[in-house]
Amino acid sequence: MTDHVLIIADIEGSSGCWSRAAALYRTTAWAEACVEMSRDINAVVRTLAEAGVRHIRVKDFHRTAYNLLPELIDPQAEIIHGYRRRPVAGLGEPGPPAALLMLGLHAASDTPGFLAHTLTSRIRRLTVNGEVWPELPFFAGLLGPYGHRPVFFSGCPVACAQAETFVPGIGCWALDKSAGPGSVDLVRWRRDLAAAAVRALDDNEIPPLVIPGPFRSEVAWRAGRRAAARLARRWRLPVEEDRLFVEASDLPDLFRQLIRICYLTPLAEKVLPLSLALFNLRGRLGLRWVRRQEHTST
Numbered sequence: 131m132t133d134h135v136l137i138i139a140d141i142e143g144s145s146g147c148w149s150r151a152a153a154l155y156r157t158t159a160w161a162e163a164c165v166e167m168s169r170d171i172n173a174v175v176r177t178l179a180e181a182g183v184r185h186i187r188v189k190d191f192h193r194t195a196y197n198l199l200p201e202l203i204d205p206q207a208e209i210i211h212g213y214r215r216r217p218v219a220g221l222g223e224p225g226p227p228a229a230l231l232m233l234g235l236h237a238a239s240d241t242p243g244f245l246a247h248t249l250t251s252r253i254r255r256l257t258v259n260g261e262v263w264p265e266l267p268f269f270a271g272l273l274g275p276y277g278h279r280p281v282f283f284s285g286c287p288v289a290c291a292q293a294e295t296f297v298p299g300i301g302c303w304a305l306d307k308s309a310g311p312g313s314v315d316l317v318r319w320r321r322d323l324a325a326a327a328v329r330a331l332d333d334n335e336i337p338p339l340v341i342p343g344p345f346r347s348e349v350a351w352r353a354g355r356r357a358a359a360r361l362a363r364r365w366r367l368p369v370e371e372d373r374l375f376v377e378a379s380d381l382p383d384l385f386r387q388l389i390r391i392c393y394l395t396p397l398a399e400k401v402l403p404l405s406l407a408l409f410n411l412r413g414r415l416g417l418r419w420v421r422r423q424e425h426t427s428t
């Protein structure tokens with residue numbers, strides 16, 4: 131059994147997120163989704179620990195990266211909030227080679243999955259070397275060189291199908307949200323999710339995902355051609371209609387450039403440690419707000 135597990139946790143595919151509002155910041159639906167997402171992660175962590183996994187790290191990776199409530203999660207797991215600049219952009223320290231579990235994820239922009247988007251819903255469609263990319267190849271591809279093996283994925287059925295095209299044989303556990311929250315026995319789903327995650331650890335066939343460059347990415351901007359032109363001027367990128375073109379020699383470079391387009395301004399980039407500190411502070415305040423909501427609703 132693998133002794134090290136790294137979980138990347140998102141909210142869209144988790145069991146408490148059933149609307150766009152639940153994926154936003156400081157909405158009542160989001161506060162509830164944070165609680166259920168934490169319970170999903172707890173179920174997986176406990177089952178992994180019972181199976182003998184000793185080192186479990188959980189990277190919160192939705193919006194502010196402060197969604198998980200550690201008090202609801204077995205303390206055997208280390209919960210990592212917030213974004214970091216390096217060594218892996220956003221994720222920070224990759225840690226020792228681990229089995230990588232991606233939980234609560236979603237399908238790629240411009241595909242029919244539940245709350246489908248890649249990086250941000252402001253991107254209408256994102257292709258890399260001609261292929262529509264979800265977030266899996268970024269996460270698994272950035273962590274591949276550090277020895278992490280992407281063995282398990284959970285999200286809507288469309289997201290799971292996309293995961294299988296990038297990592298043939300990856301263990302998947304889908305949550306179909308098409309018929310609404312009343313349509314699924316969520317207690318049972320969560321238990322089965324945890325069991326499926328543990329089963330996937332036995333799969334020693336899946337190697338780390340290493341995606342060699344160079345890359346050419348097309349980023350179609352939902353707000354249209356004027357917004358795309360503004361971004362193109364800001365970052366000195368070629369543009370055609372609503373599409374920006376990004377060239378990168380390797381995956382870390384591509385990811386950094388895309389993050390910059392989606393989330394930064396040149397000034398914010400110049401003072402990135404400060405920008406990140408402020409962003410992470412906003413995340414902490416949001417999570418404090420979630421706890422207060424919980425308090426007042428019970």
Ligand SMILES: [Zn+2]
Nearest residue numbers: 140141142192
């Ligand atoms: Zn998310």
